[in-house]
Amino acid sequence: MRPASQNRRAGASPARSSHARRGRRVGDRCEDGGVDLLDVLGAGGRRTDRITHVRHIPARPGEHADWPAWADTDLVQGYRALGVERPWVHQVAAADAAWAGRHTVLATSTGSGKSLAYWLPALSSIRADAAGALLDPGRIESVTRRGSTLYLCPTKALAADQLAALDRLLTAGRTRDVRVATCDGDTSLDERRWVQEHADVVLTNPDFLHFALLPQHRRWARLLGSLRYVVLDECHAFRGVFGAHVGLVLRRLRRLAAAYGSSPVFVLASATTADPAASAARLLGVSPDEVTAVTDDASPAGRKTFVLWRPPELPGTPGPWSELVPDDDPWATPLPVPAQATRAADDLVPPAPDDVWPSSAAPAEGAGPLGTGERLVADATDRPRRTATAEIADLLTDLVVAGARSLAFTRSRRGAESVASATRSHLFEVDPSLVRAVSAYRGGYLPEERRELERAIRTGDLRALATTNALELGVDISGLDVVLIAGWPGTRVSLWQQAGRAGRAGADGLVALVAREDPLDTYLVHHPEAIFDVPVEATTFDPTNPYVLAPHLCAAAAEQPLRFDELDLFGPRTAELLDELVERGALRRRSSGWYWTHAEPASRLTDLRGAGGDPVRVVESVTGRLLGTVDAASADSTVHPGAVYVHQGLMFVVDELHLDDGVALVTRNDVDYGTWARWVTSTEIVAVEQEVAWGPITWGFGSVDVTTQVLGYQRKRIPDMQVLGSSELDLPARTLRTTAVWWTAPAAVLEQAGVTLEAVPGALHAAEHASIGLLPLLATCDRWDLGGLSTALHIDTEEATVFVHDAYPGGAGFAERGFTLGATWLRATRDAIASCRCATGCPACVQSPKCGNANNPLDKAAAVRLLDAVLTHATS
Known part of the structure; x- marks a missing residue:
């Protein structure tokens, strides 16, 4: 039996010694050319066997254009003072279109200067109005109709970053007559009143528009009546259900602006996406012919080296009872090798x-x-691989020691804290002075903490940040050498956005995608063509989704009664849905339109981000200090009683969770374990919307109720992940009405596949996990946007059934996409399982990090046989 100390050592970093060997390079600076960063990643050849592919993306020269004749001369001087002597061609093309009154979408790469394209026309317009007022101060219209601009972005961090950038521009151009302010849920009432009365540019987010500005539009009459431009920054982030919500908020904004006498031009900035004009038009609720798309990127780009990386297999790490367990599992049905x-x-x-x-x-x-x-x-072996977070912590350590400035993108808040903590621990062994050069960055931090971290990485006080996708969007952080990405980020759009952080402003950069133990990641690191040789996805969302549309119709009616001639703005199903809302008592119909007659605000009927309510505040019990927040939907699984909560490397244990009050009370406590929630899920078919037959197999799509309840949690020792114990919890069940795709496997098909009655649950469960992992290849989603269930006998289908559902109220189109591409989807799923090198199933093929049943039972071989049998009946 192996001692526990050896078990811990088995999970230690296999590259730890490389950190010390490169300690002499601490003073080297990457920009001086003294360090080959690809060699740093490869540890001088000791880790190159983990590289599955290297792609060199060539540098691109820039192409300048002249400043537009209409551009305000002071603004031009401001840009020149900041180093922009002449704009890029795409900046001028987009700015010209916006100045001419065309809705415009600019879809170019990260760091291509998209902000100039919208600020130049917007600020020039404001400056022209200000000059007009000075020339004829006696005209009251000069004061009341001074043009204004509304800037919308997905995050508060991006709005704060834009405010700082605008302040630098206006200061450089000595144009202090433009009044700029941010306004969101954190803004005090006094500050909000000043913004309502005076601001020329208001920087905010769709959430504030939905909850505050539009419901209280009379207080914002000056802004709405003078609205010339509406800017939507990072609009590719408005996808799925969130995108549908934002699209409807924008329709409500257009409707109220028209009521106050304005017709603003919308300027959208996006990452490179497929068909940006169509996506922008769908977001705004206009025809694609009304949108000008600028997609040719004329900015310079340095040479980028893109590495696909698969962590190594771990050495054998038997547990304390391993000698009592037979080498071969008699219940497993391995694929013969x-x-x-x-x-x-x-x-x-x-x-x-x-x-x-x-x-x-x-x-x-x-x-x-x-x-x-x-x-x-x-391989005849079936050993797990090292986690992506542990691997990235090693790589980040070596990069910090080598003097590189890096970002490490992780998939979760837990992952960001884990990478930062492990990296600091490694650095302490090499050079304690470097420990403070690394930090975590994630949602849930207080605003002042996020601003300080952004400043520190921007100035070089920090050499590395381990971050969630909170830094994927346009916060201006330039001069980075390396970007590490822990696992497929969900879409190619997000991948290139994150990768674009490396080598910005024309410098060379290095990017490494480190695979997680996930079927999609495994597939991609062995199939680079699926990353580099395929166009980026289109932005997918459906504003006509009745579950999304209904509450917005109520909100619109509350803001101003809905008239018959306005229904086309909200889509073809609006009249039908309004009748249903009237029947349910939500709205009242009169000859002049539809009215909201309830006392409570209609805007409270929906949550744009699907968070399931207000965030839960994490508060330290002893001091009353607010540490951060957690989304309401994830509170049950992350801040339940007994959960370990990590904040900037400090560990806390949750004492109490008060869901009604939205508060989790925690106590500071350094423990050697983490906690993982355990939950159970059931799925009920509510309505079948589409159905096709593949011989004896039924493919279905429709509405389902998914009920989930957290039952308990496990404590696992860190870093070897040995289970220390488990505890039960008494938390309420949550039900989600959404859409799902499902397929059945009748007894004849199971017999054809040679799947015995004992193997059916494992075969279905394995197929479900792998299909969830592969659907993001076909739909613009992440596996965390999906859920699933498999059962040997479902009460609604009366047969063995696999379900995959959207993880959003009302659905987001992902399951429907899977339904329409069923055969293609299942073939990719089958190939991903069969191509995995393990014998009986592993996290890279059929195990899932989301599984509430501890990945049991799973049968890889039976899943391959079952999918082969199902595909013999495929009709497309």
Whole structure:
């Protein structure tokens, strides 16, 4: 039996010694060319076997244009003082279109200067109005109709960053007559009153528009009546259900602006997406013909090296009772592995410089599990791989020691804190002075904490940040050398946004996508063409979704009674839905339109971000200090009693969770374990909207009720993740009405697949996990936007059934996309399972980090046979 101390050591960093070996390079600066950062990642050749692909993206020269003749000369001088001697061609093209009164979307890369394209026309307009008032001060219209601009972005951090940038521009141009202010839920009433009465530019977010500005539009009459431009920054973030909500908020804004006599021009800034004009038009509720799209990026870009990385397998780490367990699980049904397929990892040759396998090194056809025909090497072992967060902590340590400035994107708040903490721990062993050069950044921090971290990484006081996607959007952080990405971020759009942080402003950059133990990540690091040779996704959302539309119709009626001639603005199903709302007593119909007659604000009927209510505040019990916030929907699983909460490397244990009050009380306590919630989920079919038959198999799509309840949690020791114990919880169940796609497997199909009655649950469960992991390849979503259920006998279908559902009220179109591409989706799922090198199933193919049943039961081989049998009946 192996001692516990050895178990802990088995999970330690295999590259730890490399940190110390490179300690002499602490003083080197990457910008001086003294360090080859790709060599730093590869640890001088000791980690290159983890690289599955290297892609070099060539540099791009920039193309300048002249300043537009209409541009305010003081603003132009301000830009020149800040180093912009001449704008890029795409900036001028977009600015000209906006100045001409065309709705405009600018879809170019990160760091391409999109803000100039909207601020130049917006501020020039304000300056022109101000000059007109000075020339004819006796005209009252000169004062009351001075043009204004409304800036909307997904996050408060981005609005604060834009405020700082505008202040620098206006100061440089000596144009202090433009009044700029942020206004959101954190703004005091006195400050809000000043903004209502005086501000020329208001920077805010769609949430504030929905909850405060539009319901109280009479207080904002000056702004709405003088609105010339509405800017939507990072509009590619408005996708899924959130995008549908924002689209309807914008329709409400257009409606009220028209009532006050204005017709603003909308200028949208986006990452590179497929068909940006169509997405922008859908967001605004106008025809695509009314939107000018500027997509040719004329800004310079440095050479970017993009590395795909798969962490190594861990050495054997048997638990304390491992000697009592047989080597072979008698209940497992492993895929047979041909003898010729057990080549050692050392036999593999890394990818050639031209990014293709040399013919002499390519594994033979059929070298994967027997009968799969995969060009992958199979191992007879079934060992887990190192986690992406542990791997990135090692890489980030070496980069900090080498003097690089880096961002490490993680998939969760827990991941950001874990990477930052592990990196600081590694650095302490090498050079304690570097510990303070690393920090975490995530949602839930207090605003002042986030501003300070942004300043520190921008100025170089910090060398590295481990962050969630909170820093994916346009906060101006330039001069970074490296971006590390822990796992597929959900979409190619997000991937390139995050990667764009490396080498901004024309400098060279290095990006590494580090695979998690996830079927999608495993597939992508072995299929680079699915990343680099496929266009980015279109932004998907549906503003006509009745579950999203209904509360916005109530909100619009509360703001101003809905008239018959306004219904087209909200889509073709509006009249039908209004009748239903009248029948349910939500609205009252009169000859002049539809009215909201209830005392409570209609805007409270919906939450734009689907968070399930107001955030839960995390408060330290002893001091009463507010540490941060947690989304209401995730509070049950993250701040339940007994949960470990980490904030900037400090550990707290939750004493009490008061859901009604929205407060979690915590106590400072350094423990050697983390907590993972355990929950149970059931799915009920409410309505079948579409159905097709593949012979004996039924494919269905419709509305479902998904009920989830957190039952307890496990305590796992860190870092070896050994389970220390579990506890039960008494928390309420939550029900989600959404849409799902499902397929059935009748007894005849199970028999055809050779799946016995005992193997059915494991086969279905494995197929469900893998299909959830692969659907993001076909729909603009992340696996965390999805949920699923598999059962050997479902009460509604009366057969073995696999469900995959959208994780948003009313659905977001992802399950429907899976329904329309069923055969393509299942083939990709089958191939991902079969190509994995493990024998009986692992986190890279059929295990899921979201599973509420501890990934049990799972049967990889039976899942492959079942999917093969199902696909023989596929009609498309």
